[in-house]
Amino acid sequence: MQLHWHRDDLRCSDSVALSAAATSADDRGRVLPVFVFDDAVLEHASPNRVAFMREAVAALRADYRARGSDLVVRRGDPRDVLPALADAVGADRVVWNRGHSGLARERDAAVRDALDDADVAHADFEDAILHEPGSITTNDGTPYQVYTYFWKKWRDREKDAPYDPPNPDALWSPDDVDVDPVDAGASDADAIDPGDVPSQADLGFDEPTANLPAAGTDAARDRLTSFLESDVYDYADLRDYPAADCTSHLSVDLKWGTIGIREVHDEVVAARDFADTEADYESVEEYRSQLAWREFYAHVLHYNPEVVVENYKDYAHEIAWRDDPDELAAWKRGETGYPVVDAGMRQLREEGFVHNRVRMIVASFLTKDLQVDWREGYAHYREHLVDHDTANDAGGWQWAASTGTDAQPYFRIFNPTTQGEDYDPDAEYIRTYVPELRDADAAAIHDWPELSPSERQRQAPGYPAPIVDHGERRESALAMYEAARGD
Numbered sequence: 001m002q003l004h005w006h007r008d009d010l011r012c013s014d015s016v017a018l019s020a021a022a023t024s025a026d027d028r029g030r031v032l033p034v035f036v037f038d039d040a041v042l043e044h045a046s047p048n049r050v051a052f053m054r055e056a057v058a059a060l061r062a063d064y065r066a067r068g069s070d071l072v073v074r075r076g077d078p079r080d081v082l083p084a085l086a087d088a089v090g091a092d093r094v095v096w097n098r099g100h101s102g103l104a105r106e107r108d109a110a111v112r113d114a115l116d117d118a119d120v121a122h123a124d125f126e127d128a129i130l131h132e133p134g135s136i137t138t139n140d141g142t143p144y145q146v147y148t149y150f151w152k153k154w155r156d157r158e159k160d161a162p163y164d165p166p167n168p169d170a171l172w173s174p175d176d177v178d179v180d181p182v183d184a185g186a187s188d189a190d191a192i193d194p195g196d197v198p199s200q201a202d203l204g205f206d207e208p209t210a211n212l213p214a215a216g217t218d219a220a221r222d223r224l225t226s227f228l229e230s231d232v233y234d235y236a237d238l239r240d241y242p243a244a245d246c247t248s249h250l251s252v253d254l255k256w257g258t259i260g261i262r263e264v265h266d267e268v269v270a271a272r273d274f275a276d277t278e279a280d281y282e283s284v285e286e287y288r289s290q291l292a293w294r295e296f297y298a299h300v301l302h303y304n305p306e307v308v309v310e311n312y313k314d315y316a317h318e319i320a321w322r323d324d325p326d327e328l329a330a331w332k333r334g335e336t337g338y339p340v341v342d343a344g345m346r347q348l349r350e351e352g353f354v355h356n357r358v359r360m361i362v363a364s365f366l367t368k369d370l371q372v373d374w375r376e377g378y379a380h381y382r383e384h385l386v387d388h389d390t391a392n393d394a395g396g397w398q399w400a401a402s403t404g405t406d407a408q409p410y411f412r413i414f415n416p417t418t419q420g421e422d423y424d425p426d427a428e429y430i431r432t433y434v435p436e437l438r439d440a441d442a443a444a445i446h447d448w449p450e451l452s453p454s455e456r457q458r459q460a461p462g463y464p465a466p467i468v469d470h471g472e473r474r475e476s477a478l479a480m481y482e483a484a485r486g487d
């Protein structure tokens with residue numbers, strides 16, 4: 001018997017470790033899949049993410065049941081749970097797909113030690129990204145610090161095809177005569193009874209605050225299929241316009257691994273083969289380039305685990321971030337008086353998701369207009385985003401704060417008014433999330449900071465005046481960064 005330890009790879013298909021275990025079942029024994037609700041990981045979780053994860057675990061269990069097997073669910077410390085379960089079911093190997101964050105790597109090392117102590121073999125595999133850290137480097141072998149060069153190599157590299165789901169014969173079956181739960185040696189007789197997926201409350205979390213997308217591989221495939229049917233060909237032109245809503249919404253699936261990256265990439269390439277025009281082809285390439293950003297940030301995190309808490313880029317002096325709890329609270333509530341910023345912050349609350357262009361706008365507003373430390377923004381995103389991904393979130397925040405690899409230069413400061421005008425000209429996105437502005441005309445919405453108090457009162461009496469003056473804050477942000485640079 002072998003164990004496959006699921007973590008953020010909540011699927012049966014296109015899994016490198018699961019496939020490796022299943023294809024060796026004749027020699028090494030059948031595969032028993034297990035998911036462990038790990039308290040140390042839950043410490044960093046949030047209601048929205050836990051809710052999605054629980055749904056995805058339940059969908060994974062249904063997938064295994066449809067294959068005549070089942071998913072064993074446990075709660076505890078994997079250092080204890082995995083050796084005990086291996087002992088209980090007579091497994092002599094545990095396999096899993098690797099993580100890239102510092103925490104995941106520390107946990108994996110501790111589990112490897114525990115399995116070594118218990119004399120259980122183990123193997124881990126690269127699965128989450130197409131090209132593992134170390135495989136795309138500069139000519140002298142150092143990791144890239146600039147995305148464009150990374151992309152050029154990533155783009156042209158051959159990619160693996162998706163891995164097949166396990167053959168049902170390779171999976172443990174609850175009726176399997178070879179496994180005797182009573183003989184398991186564990187303290188409780190139902191040691192291998194899969195049991196139920198624990199509730200939010202069981203795990204110590206409140207109910208989710210956002211309306212979450214459906215979880216599981218079927219839902220992920222539906223999102224991919226509907227994106228590739230048409231939106232992918234408009235992606236290059238429309239991806240920056242939040243009202244067009246033409247992006248794939250796959251971030252949550254790639255974060256939780258409800259779909260494999262090889263499967264996604266293969267389907268994307270198939271859509272590229274269907275491109276009728278050069279523009280359609282380039283649009284699909286634009287999408288592939290976003291998948292490459294994800295891999296670039298995974299490499300950055302792998303080599304620099306501290307980017308989650310520290311600036312990647314060194315300034316000569318500390319950046320003198322402002323500490324203004326009222327402004328920070330107004331940003332979180334979506335009540336800054338800058339319509340596109342407020343729409344983004346409210347989309348975050350309602351959906352646990354924000355459109356990419358708007359993530360950049362609200363992050364720039366927090367770090368440049370309010371001059372609040374990007375770590376505050378990261379913490380808030382981590383609390384609410386259902387797709388929160390350590391590598392991408394830290395990468396995105398440090399980009400906006402001009403502290404990251406390849407970051408926005410400190411002197412290029414987004415103007416939240418012109419960003420709203422350029423990317424949501426009819427204020428359609430803004431009106432969707434800011435009901436106070438629903439009856440205001442688009443010109444007034446975009447001119448909001450310039451309107452007189454009486455005009456604001458006439459257009460949208462319930463909507464706040466801007467909490468800061470962008471022009472003034474732009475100057476003070478430049479001064480803040482120049483002081484940190486020592487200019």
Ligand SMILES: Cc1cc2nc3c(=O)[nH]c(=O)nc-3n(C[C@H](O)[C@H](O)[C@H](O)COP(=O)(O)OP(=O)(O)OC[C@H]3O[C@@H](n4cnc5c(N)ncnc54)[C@H](O)[C@@H]3O)c2cc1C
Nearest residue numbers: 247248249250251290291294356359388389392393396397
């Ligand atoms: C401040 C900030 C924080 C962010 N936090 C996260 C996060 O926690 N999790 C997350 O997955 N993405 C994050 N992003 C990146 C990006 O905004 C989201 O991946 C994207 O909006 C998700 O929507 P989608 O799946 O429809 O994207 P699509 O446009 O359809 O892109 C396809 C996939 O490519 C990847 N991708 C796209 N853009 C980026 C990018 N800029 N960086 C890295 N990968 C990218 C994602 O996996 C995404 O699902 C952040 C960006 C910023 C500016």
